[in-house]
Amino acid sequence: xxxxxxxxxxxxxxxxxxxxxxxxxxxxxxxxxxxxxxxxxxxxxxxxxxxxxxxxxxxxxxxxxxxxxxxxxxxxxxxxxxxxxxxxxxxxxxxxxxxxxxxxxxx
Amino acid sequence: xxxxxxxxxxxxxxxxxxxxxxxxxxxxxxxxxxxxxxxxxxxxxxxxxxxxxxxxxxxxxxxxxxxxxxxxxxxxxxxxxxxxxxxxxxxxxxxxxxxxxxxxxxxxxxxxxxxxx
Numbered sequence: 001x002x003x004x005x006x007x008x009x010x011x012x013x014x015x016x017x018x019x020x021x022x023x024x025x026x027x028x029x030x031x032x033x034x035x036x037x038x039x040x041x042x043x044x045x046x047x048x049x050x051x052x053x054x055x056x057x058x059x060x061x062x063x064x065x066x067x068x069x070x071x072x073x074x075x076x077x078x079x080x081x082x083x084x085x086x087x088x089x090x091x092x093x094x095x096x097x098x099x100x101x102x103x104x105x106x107x
Numbered sequence: 108x109x110x111x112x113x114x115x116x117x118x119x120x121x122x123x124x125x126x127x128x129x130x131x132x133x134x135x136x137x138x139x140x141x142x143x144x145x146x147x148x149x150x151x152x153x154x155x156x157x158x159x160x161x162x163x164x165x166x167x168x169x170x171x172x173x174x175x176x177x178x179x180x181x182x183x184x185x186x187x188x189x190x191x192x193x194x195x196x197x198x199x200x201x202x203x204x205x206x207x208x209x210x211x212x213x214x215x216x217x218x219x220x221x222x223x224x
Contacts, residue, residue, distance in 0.1 A: 001169075032209070034210050036152075038152075043202055043217055044202075044211070046210065089154075089210075089211070091209035094209075095154060095166075096154040098151055101151050
């Protein structure tokens, strides 16, 4: 199984900050990497697919990069509605696996 | 708009069974793979299974060890998860999710399954 490791597991940031979350796969997954946002009590929402493609309707302050085993989600200018937990997920092979999540909290 | 509404969750005793359903609307259900994903309280996301558009192809995470069965009825625009030999560690919110290229696009609101005596 491909293990997905996210870091950090949590972070505190202020509105307007630039935030970077990393995700590492235990083996190469080329660009088969997706990012999701989950707010408390809500279902996750797809933000970015295939490592760097913004899902329709997602603000352009979100961006993704990386390939192979190392990936990054960047929020350029944190907004109040961005405080949430973020998960990466590999879509390269079954079993499909998620990272452990990164909780972005208000400083 | 796309709607996925899960139902069938609730309290069940260890060793018991439960069948979850997911009613789809707002899109052509028969055109999409569908998945079940769960989230234990306070924990991360775990993909359980997917099923192809026709239902002929299914895949499961190994840890289920044959206890769960995914199925669909395209005429009823519904997805199902039959769960048996339930354990305390199966306690979670279960999500029904449209799946394209193993990417999870649209999610239901989830249904809570609690396994406890």
